[in-house]
Amino acid sequence: xxxxxxxxxxxxxxxxLLGIFGIGPISLSLAADGPPPAPAADSTPAAxxxxxxxxxxxxxxxxxxxxxxATPDQPQEEESTPPLxxxxxxxxxxAAQQEEEPPAPLAKLANPSVRLRGLVWRAKPGIVFLRTPIxxxxxxxxxxxxxxxxSQEVAFWIHxxxxxxxxxxxxxxxxxxxxxxxPFKRDTSDGKKLVSWTPEGEKSFHMGSYxxxxxxxxxxxxxxxxxxxxxxVIGVHDLQFDLQIGQVPAVGSDAHVLLTGTIxxxxxxxxxxxxxxxxxxxxxxxxxxxAKVGQTMTLHMHDHHLxxxxxxxxxxTPSHRFLTGPLEFADSDRSSIRLWTPDGEQTYPTDMGKSxxxxxxxxxxxxxxxxxxxxxxxxxxxx
Numbered sequence: 379x380x381x382x383x384x385x386x387x388x389x390x391x392x393x394x395l396l397g398i399f400g401i402g403p404i405s406l407s408l409a410a411d412g413p414p415p416a417p418a419a420d421s422t423p424a425a426x427x428x429x430x431x432x433x434x435x436x437x438x439x440x441x442x443x444x445x446x447x448a449t450p451d452q453p454q455e456e457e458s459t460p461p462l463x464x465x466x467x468x469x470x471x472x473a474a475q476q477e478e479e480p481p482a483p484l485a486k487l488a489n490p491s492v493r494l495r496g497l498v499w500r501a502k503p504g505i506v507f508l509r510t511p512i513x514x515x516x517x518x519x520x521x522x523x524x525x526x527x528x529s530q531e532v533a534f535w536i537h538x539x540x541x542x543x544x545x546x547x548x549x550x551x552x553x554x555x556x557x558x559x560x561p562f563k564r565d566t567s568d569g570k571k572l573v574s575w576t577p578e579g580e581k582s583f584h585m586g587s588y589x590x591x592x593x594x595x596x597x598x599x600x601x602x603x604x605x606x607x608x609x610x611v612i613g614v615h616d617l618q619f620d621l622q623i624g625q626v627p628a629v630g631s632d633a634h635v636l637l638t639g640t641i642x643x644x645x646x647x648x649x650x651x652x653x654x655x656x657x658x659x660x661x662x663x664x665x666x667x668x669a670k671v672g673q674t675m676t677l678h679m680h681d682h683h684l685x686x687x688x689x690x691x692x693x694x695t696p697s698h699r700f701l702t703g704p705l706e707f708a709d710s711d712r713s714s715i716r717l718w719t720p721d722g723e724q725t726y727p728t729d730m731g732k733s734x735x736x737x738x739x740x741x742x743x744x745x746x747x748x749x750x751x752x753x754x755x756x757x758x759x760x761x
Contacts, residue, residue: 490655492536492621493634498528508532511631512679513624513661517543521615522555522604530554533577534619536655540575541602541619557617558583559602562595572611574603584610623677624661626684626702626743626760635679641671651675663761665702665745683718699748702760704741717746731757 496508496515505518506526515534517523526532526545533544540560546553558574565571570589571582583603585592588611595601604613627633639653649660649669660677662669666686669675676687676696683703687696701717708716708725712735716725726746728735734757738744745758 488538489636491636494534496532501526511627511633513622516620519617535577557604561598562601586610588614622659626664627682629682638676641673665700697750701746705744730754
């Protein structure tokens with residue numbers, strides 16, 4: 379009787395203890411707010427993928443994950459990565475999805491066109507001489523330019539038959555004067571405004587107190603006005619400029635020149651180049667060889683590169699092309715070089731220029747001469 383009672387009590391306590399340990403983990407998981415903690419990276423989940431209570435891990439995909447797939451808790455190494463807003467290249471769609479319009483070929487740029495910045499070299503009332511990346515630029519006027527201190531900088535643009543000149547303070551880039559020159563054109567929607575080209579595009583300006591002076595001009599007459607930041611004419615002036623091209627721009631100068639004209643005179647090393655904006659004095663030492671009076675020349679400067687095309691009078695195809703720029707070898711064995719052209723960078727063999735290139739350091743300026751078919755004629759060292 380005692381043994382049976384003892385066995386029954388022992389069996390009862392054993393079943394009770396087993397039941398408590400069996401249901402303990404279940405009660406803990408239900409008490410947590412959310413799914414169970416994720417297993418370690420090198421552990422195997424206890425539940426099968428079909429178990430709805432355990433999420434199936436996402437497959438690993440190379441490269442950055444899309445924003446929609448990002449999780450709130452990123453690994454430590456991902457937290458140090460800059461946000462997408464600070465890395466623009468990550469915000470771009472894949473190359474196959476981009477529909478970017480290709481940049482316009484340089485051949486379609488306005489001709490003539492010039493973009494330069496200049497610093498004061500010498501100045502006196504009515505005339506100022508400026509140093510630019512390509513040579514000297516002088517501005518002269520009887521009605522303005524009474525003073526131009528060295529603390530100011532000049533930005534100079536030519537766009538077809540329009541000229542724009544900005545005088546700005548070098549310290550904070552604030553505008554002091556803006557001059558616009560070009561054919562007089564009245565705004566068809568407002569007879570008290572004139573329309574002029576600016577570096578930001580075509581704009582209208584109130585004639586203000588100069589309405590009578592300006593309306594005396596016929597449509598298309600050349601006129602130079604000074605305008606302020608409110609879009610109002612504050613002066614009518616005479617303003618001339620003289621540009622000399624004596625050197626290839628330095629790296630980072632952001633200079634631009636595109637001019638086509640006729641060679642009218644040769645004297646020593648200087649070419650007198652008759653263009654739609656006047657006669658430009660060009661130093662032949664910048665990389666122009668054997669030019670002749672009467673030839674048509676197109677001069678194209680882009681940053682620290684220069685291209686000069688020479689052709690017979692009224693010829694459309696250049697008989698000679700001169701490419702000037704820093705020496706850059708396109709391969710390790712120095713069998714070809716890379717130079718900028720208006721159609722983009724091109725490579726040219728060096729087999730005909732081994733003697734001229736001997737000892738020339740990479741980055742030094744050189745001139746490559748091509749014939750009318752685009753074949754290498756000769757390499758020239760810059761002096």
